[in-house]
Amino acid sequence: MCYRVLMRPAVFIDRDDTLNLNTDLPAQAWGAGRRGDLLNPAFVQLLPRALEACVRLRDAGFTLVVYTNQSGVAFGSGTLRDVDATNARLDELLTVDGERLIEAFYSSPFHPEGTCEPFNRAHDWRKPGPGMIVAAARELGIDLDHSWIVGDHARDREAGIAAGIAAQRALKIGPEEVHADLAEAAEHIIRAAEQARGRGAATTIVRLRAENAALLDEAAETVLSSGRAIAERTGVRVVNMEVRGGQVEAVLETHRLAALGFAGELRRAVNRWAAARFGRGIFAEAPGNNPNDNA
Numbered sequence: 001m002c003y004r005v006l007m008r009p010a011v012f013i014d015r016d017d018t019l020n021l022n023t024d025l026p027a028q029a030w031g032a033g034r035r036g037d038l039l040n041p042a043f044v045q046l047l048p049r050a051l052e053a054c055v056r057l058r059d060a061g062f063t064l065v066v067y068t069n070q071s072g073v074a075f076g077s078g079t080l081r082d083v084d085a086t087n088a089r090l091d092e093l094l095t096v097d098g099e100r101l102i103e104a105f106y107s108s109p110f111h112p113e114g115t116c117e118p119f120n121r122a123h124d125w126r127k128p129g130p131g132m133i134v135a136a137a138r139e140l141g142i143d144l145d146h147s148w149i150v151g152d153h154a155r156d157r158e159a160g161i162a163a164g165i166a167a168q169r170a171l172k173i174g175p176e177e178v179h180a181d182l183a184e185a186a187e188h189i190i191r192a193a194e195q196a197r198g199r200g201a202a203t204t205i206v207r208l209r210a211e212n213a214a215l216l217d218e219a220a221e222t223v224l225s226s227g228r229a230i231a232e233r234t235g236v237r238v239v240n241m242e243v244r245g246g247q248v249e250a251v252l253e254t255h256r257l258a259a260l261g262f263a264g265e266l267r268r269a270v271n272r273w274a275a276a277r278f279g280r281g282i283f284a285e286a287p288g289n290n291p292n293d294n295a
């Protein structure tokens with residue numbers, strides 16, 4: 001059993017004219033709807049190198065999230081079901097060897113001047129509002145401090161900045177921009193992440209092996225939330241944390257001494273909680289007591 005990874009960096013990617021063709025589609029693509037409201041899966045067509053860019057970002061460790069304004073729903077160009085079908089087609093085109101590259105799609109159907117209830121209103125999900133990014137960060141455990149934005153409109157950037165992403169991590173692509181397309185933006189993001197890793201704090205892996213794996217599985221959520229709280233309080237950045245195969249493994253962006261302190265504190269906190277709940281601890285009390293415990 002593997003429990004949720006904690007705090008992953010993401011790249012939030014706009015949909016139309018960033019991943020797939022929109023502006024240059026033939027008029028049939030809009031049907032009876034407004035021009036630009038791509039709500040027909042048959043017209044979903046990836047832009048050159050979009051697939052390659054997503055593969056590279058995924059391989060570099062980023063969670064990929066699509067966030068898209070689809071105000072056509074508020075204007076009656078289509079329905080939420082059409083949005084879902086169109087996103088599903090894009091999802092299918094961005095699947096490699098059975099593995100989906102996009103973790104989640106967030107779509108905003110709202111527009112304050114729309115004509116269709118209940119979408120004809122202002123909403124913070126509508127870019128430049130931060131709503132979709134804030135929701136994704138909460139639902140998917142995204143670390144916004146290490147996340148990026150890529151889109152072809154100013155409002156794509158503005159939504160990210162409003163959500164707390166640093167301005168230099170919010171990239172606008174286009175023929176006049178520094179990065180012409182998603183592939184060039186991906187190149188920049190990957191290089192920046194590599195540089196940060198090179199000059200950043202050392203990464204230390206700590207493992208706590210349970211004396212009883214079944215008990216640890218039962219306690220997994222408590223272990224992760226305790227780890228998150230300890231990291232927040234002590235200023236240790238958690239790159240990844242998993243409960244799997246009878247052990248907790250935490251990848252921490254800090255030096256060894258601070259990592260040992262983190263592991264010791266986590267062990268004590270979880271053992272205290274388990275003693276109250278199960279009448280016994282989960283981890284051996286001191287590192288020396290357990291040969292598999294390198295923390």
Ligand SMILES: [Mg+2]
Pocket residue numbers: 014015016017018151152153
């Ligand atoms: Mg766009």
